[in-house]
Amino acid sequence: MIAVLQFGGSNCDRDAVQALASLGIEAERVWHEDGLPESVDGIVVPGGFSYGDYLRAGAMAARSPIMAEVREAADSGTPVLGICNGAQIGCESALTPGAFTTNESARFQCEHVHLRVENADTPWTAAYDEGDVIDLPIAHGEGRFEIEDGKLDELEADDRILFRYCAADGTVTDAANPNGSKGNVAGVTGEAGDHVAVLMPHPERATLADVGATDGAGILDGFEV
Amino acid sequence: MTAYTATVTVRLKSGVLDPEAQTTQRALERLGFELESLRSADVFEIDLEADSAEAAADRVEEMAERLLANPTIHDYEVAVAEA
Numbered sequence: 291m292i293a294v295l296q297f298g299g300s301n302c303d304r305d306a307v308q309a310l311a312s313l314g315i316e317a318e319r320v321w322h323e324d325g326l327p328e329s330v331d332g333i334v335v336p337g338g339f340s341y342g343d344y345l346r347a348g349a350m351a352a353r354s355p356i357m358a359e360v361r362e363a364a365d366s367g368t369p370v371l372g373i374c375n376g377a378q379i380g381c382e383s384a385l386t387p388g389a390f391t392t393n394e395s396a397r398f399q400c401e402h403v404h405l406r407v408e409n410a411d412t413p414w415t416a417a418y419d420e421g422d423v424i425d426l427p428i429a430h431g432e433g434r435f436e437i438e439d440g441k442l443d444e445l446e447a448d449d450r451i452l453f454r455y456c457a458a459d460g461t462v463t464d465a466a467n468p469n470g471s472k473g474n475v476a477g478v479t480g481e482a483g484d485h486v487a488v489l490m491p492h493p494e495r496a497t498l499a500d501v502g503a504t505d506g507a508g509i510l511d512g513f514e515v
Numbered sequence: 516m517t518a519y520t521a522t523v524t525v526r527l528k529s530g531v532l533d534p535e536a537q538t539t540q541r542a543l544e545r546l547g548f549e550l551e552s553l554r555s556a557d558v559f560e561i562d563l564e565a566d567s568a569e570a571a572a573d574r575v576e577e578m579a580e581r582l583l584a585n586p587t588i589h590d591y592e593v594a595v596a597e598a
Binding site for chain 1 (some may be wrong): 531532533534535537538581582583585587588
């Protein structure tokens with residue numbers, strides 16, 4: 291069973307459960323105060339506005355007791371995927387490097403973006419080939435990836451960048467960067483290994499054909515591997 | 516034990532883009548003000564009891580490290596005064 295965490299202010303938890311179910315992956319919502327169930331096969335930290343984005347997006351949820359359990363599970367090999375607010379929580383809790391902060395536009399942006407698959411050798415990207423371009427929606431005000439320059443080089447050298455914002459033809463350009471993210475980075479893998487990853491775009495909103503796009507299904511399929 | 520007030524100022528590291536400050540600056544310019552640049556910062560005032568100013572500063576610095584600032588993007592300063 292995949293645990294989809296629910297904080298006060300999470301709002302993509304149901305979407306994640308439904309998208310996973312459509313792929314034949316059993317998932318349940320888990321209220322953060324209840325702690326992780328005894329045996330989980332994976333964890334989704336979903337999107338939303340946990341704790342009203344007080345202080346910084348994800349800052350409060352990152353320091354809630356259940357995230358200590360998530361860190362422990364991640365360290366022992368349980369797959370963890372943070373999406374949007376879940377990505378902010380992942381970085382705030384040091385599961386993943388860097389930080390997601392205010393968009394360059396200083397606006398909330400809700401739009402479709404193209405992403406270039408940078409590393410197809412992870413559970414989250416095994417469905418794609420390196421260089422593939424996928425279309426996913428974003429919906430965030432604080433999605434600009436920031437990291438110290440030296441550390442971005444390290445991430446690149448270690449092949450830890452999952453996706454970069456790109457043009458429809460796959461070229462990585464400033465014009466295709468929706469939020470000013472350093473290196474056009476949209477998603478990275480975790481400190482514990484490739485089984486932990488975060489991304490700002492929403493694969494769960496692009497999994498069911500009924501809602502318009504299915505390019506994100508391959509990412510959620512990472513829980514099957 | 517003495518009562519202290521600690522002031523924690525959290526600001527973006529130099530070189531980190533501050534879109535909200537840029538927007539605020541543009542708004543001031545629209546109002547007709549002349550200015551060279553504008554930076555924003557968050558200030559937290561924390562009342563606490565401690566054995567010494569140093570002990571108060573140590574505790575508040577840990578608060579900044581663990582929650583109030585994000586070391587990837589922020590620098591912070593702590594000032595302690597008797598309340």
